[in-house]
Amino acid sequence: MKILEIRNLNKVYGKGETRVDALKNISFDIEQGEFVAIVGPSGSGKSTLLHILGGVDSPTSGVVNIAGTDIGKLDEGKLAIFRRRHIGLIYQFYNLIPILNVEENMTLPLLLDGKKANKELLNDLVKKLGLEKRLKHLPNQLSGGQQQRVSIGRALMNNPALLLADEPTGNLDSENSREIISLLRKFNRENNQTVIIITHDERIALSADRVITIEDGRITKDSKTAEVSAV
Ligand SMILES: Nc1ncnc2c1ncn2[C@@H]1O[C@H](COP(=O)(O)OP(=O)(O)O)[C@@H](O)[C@H]1O
Ligand SMILES: [Mg+2]
Secondary structure: OOEEEEEEEEEEEOOOHOOOOEEEEEHHHHOOOEEEEEEEEOOOOOHHHHHHHOOOOOOOOEEEEOOOOEEHHOOOOHHHHHHHEEEEOOOOOOOOOOOOOOHHHHHHHHHHHOOOOOHHHHHHHHHHHOOOOOOOOOOOHHHHHHHHHHHHHHHOOOOOEEEEOOOOOOOOOOHHHHHHHHHHHHHHHHHHOOEEEEOHHHHHHHOOOEEEEEOOOOEEEEEOOOOOOOO
16 A cells, blocks of 8 residues: 655745755655655755655645645644644654653643543553653653654654654664664564655665655655665
8 A cells, every 4th residue: 555645746945046946846655664764965855855744844836645645635733633643753853842751752742632642552662662761751861862762652652654754863873773773663564654764874774675865856766675684
């Protein structure tokens, strides 16, 4: 099943002298359960693309279809709900709420959705992420690797079909990076969750099923990687 269908995406920032064509006619499909790396030079449009796929930014033109829904046709309220139910976002700098503890940070999206946290899922995630002893800690009482695991937990609390990560290991040492990637891979394999990850790390890219290269707002390469063991 196709989880994502992208057609003729264009994104223009600014106008006149400050106009930037950040994405130029981007089209591709992603199958459910794929683990895809997006690579490319700084400023090539990777984050812009990921934000549009996640419904947190809108394209200037083009179509983003997620699991059969053309998200460009949703009004703001419906889009927010769709996002919370189907998409998990992970950022380089974690974006945790400093005054909320680990458990509260993880369950916040559910509360915003008017739902109660499923304790079983919470406990299961907390265990898989190795955060059992940190539930009442605040973000600034955690290491970078732990904070990123909390943000993964937050992204997964809704069991999203699509997990989008913008340089999730960009701020971590190599051991923590490996751990974060193998966690994402584990969720990808166990739950068939689709993962799209922007990375500068060649080893991470090579461990993905597929690598999409973006240069100057265009896809210049899109290739399946050979079967190799995960990082
Ligand atoms: N909010 C914005 N306003 C104007 N230009 C932007 C904005 N966000 C990104 N850009 C420009 O769009 C291009 C792509 O940016 P980005 O998607 O962040 O690239 P990457 O993530 O690959 O480094 C860059 O030239 C950047 O300067
Ligand atoms: Mg970026």
